[in-house]
Amino acid sequence: MTTSPELTTPTGCPVSTLAAAFDPFESAYQAHPGKSMAAARKAEPVFYSPVLDYWVVTRYDDIKEIFKDTDTFSASITLDQITPSTDETIAILVQHGFNPGLALVNEDGPSHRERRMAHQDPFKGREVEALVPRIREIVNGYIDAFVKKGRADLMADLFQEAPITIALIFMGIPDEDIAACRQFTLDQTVFMYGRPSPEEQKQVASNLGRYWEFSGGLVEKIRQASEGPGWLPHLIRESERKPGLFGDNELQTTALAGLVAAHETTTNASGNAMRALLENPRTWERVCADPELIPKAAEESLRYDGSVAAWRRLAVKETTVGGVTIPKDARVMMITSSANHDEAVFEDPERFDIDRPNPNRHMTFGFGAHACMGATLARQEMRIFIEELARRLPHLRLVGEQRITYLPNTSFRGPQHLLVEWDPQLNPVPADRP
Structure with a gap:
């Protein structure tokens, strides 16, 4: 050496x-x-x-x-920025009152175990399964917008769109507030795990701050109707059952974490999966012919080119x-x-x-005490993406000669763009043809 x-x-x-x-x-x-x-x-x-x-x-x-070995290795730095914020960036966050509480991902010890247990119910298989019809409806709505065109960017047109809406529904955001939540661009990948310029830092900080202010009112609105389904209503009920378990800043942190996780895990994982499948045409043909193979394809893609x-x-x-x-x-x-x-x-x-x-x-989803709680939801979304693309666009192929790029960072990866094409006259669903 x-x-x-x-x-x-x-x-x-x-x-x-x-x-x-x-x-x-x-x-x-x-x-x-x-x-x-x-x-x-x-x-x-x-x-x-x-x-x-x-x-x-x-x-x-x-x-x-x-x-x-959680006694030797602390998760406390999990959300630390690779490139520290500038003084101007910090000032922007302070101006907006940005004060996130601990997230499960960077918390240790007994408090982590207690709070993780309190989070778990919405992530259980039966709860996620109940969302499947809504997830499928959302995914098909985005596919409807491009299925007759013969060309799409799967990242911009599908994978960067549907998971955000699904995450908001999962969190229990009222339908009338979903559009308002979607206006915030919370792409933290480079901000947290890359080398952003001072200007990039300030832009992300401004978006974070505005969302933080917005989410405070949102949490209060959900508190007034906390009997509904979803992650945030569940946590509000848990905090009322056991005062002190979650403060408002922890609830706002959850509202932030849900949006960020939708992008950094599901969006990227779905893009990686479709790239791997389309780069292996025989495998894509098998998946289209036999949808029973889709869970295996999704799992192998998480290993082969995981989003984390x-x-x-x-x-x-x-x-x-x-x-x-x-x-x-x-x-x-x-x-x-x-x-x-x-x-x-x-x-x-x-x-x-x-x-x-x-x-x-x-x-890809970690291991042990800090394993990703949203893994079941992410897997379900990935499978539905693949199922619906295989059903409606089995003749999909990658656009030739494209250079697939990634945001330079240490920790999260997914294609910035994934250009695909097909002959819409050959769409197997008659209503999908021009």
Whole structure:
């Protein structure tokens, strides 16, 4: 292993050439984070990145152990910005009274367990299943708008639209307020996990602040009619049952988290899934011919090209990961996309294989105490997207020669655009033909 003699880790060891060169904002990681970490998994599965000032972990078993060991690894930095906010950005947030409470994703200990239990009921399978007719109606409404045109951008025309509406319904936002909620652009990916310019930071902060002010009134409105279905009404009832469990800022944080999660998980996961399917035409043909294969296709896409590339933790005491000493207070980045391509767990991991026996072992939704609560809803949405596109546009194909790009960031990935085309005269549903 060659080293960069001028660079050392916080423990005083020389930084290897591989570690010094790692930059998640560069093209190799952005194009395919799991594949780009193959050399690290083999030669240096745990290393210190001077670019990020994080210890980077790449192997499946090591990442799983970190998720499990909540006494050693705190989730408190999960929502910390990779690039700290400028003073101007902070001033904008303060001006709007932006004061989010803890979200489950960055909370530890007994309070996390208690509050997570209080959140769970709306995420259970039967509750999500009850939403299926509404989800299908929404998805088909967006497909209606382009099905006769012969060309679409699946990201802009479908995947960036439907999940937001579905998330608002899931949260229990009254129908008459959905349009008002949708006006807020809350794309936090680069803001939180990338290298935004000062101007980009200020724009996102302004949108966040305006939504924060709006959501305060929304929470109060829902409180007045909290017997209805949905995530927020449920939490309001729980807070009344057990005072102090959730304050208003935690409820507003939930309203924010629901919108952000819809974009950073479901939107991106659906785009990644359709890209993988259309890049493998024989697999797409099989899925169109046999819809029973769709759950397997969705699960394999979550492994092959998941929407969550990395999670972060803080070491609260000195420890060892993969034989490497991690000092107290060190920041750790777990490349879950790398875990999903670990050859020790997944045979021939670079192959998109919907017949794979173990795709559900992927780490895209995390693991253990902080595993994604919305995974059931995300899977259901992905399946419905694929079902309806397969039913109405089985002759769909990627537009040739397009360059598929991703927002440069460490943690979330999905195509910015996904251009597709088809002959609308061949649409199998007669009403879908021009």
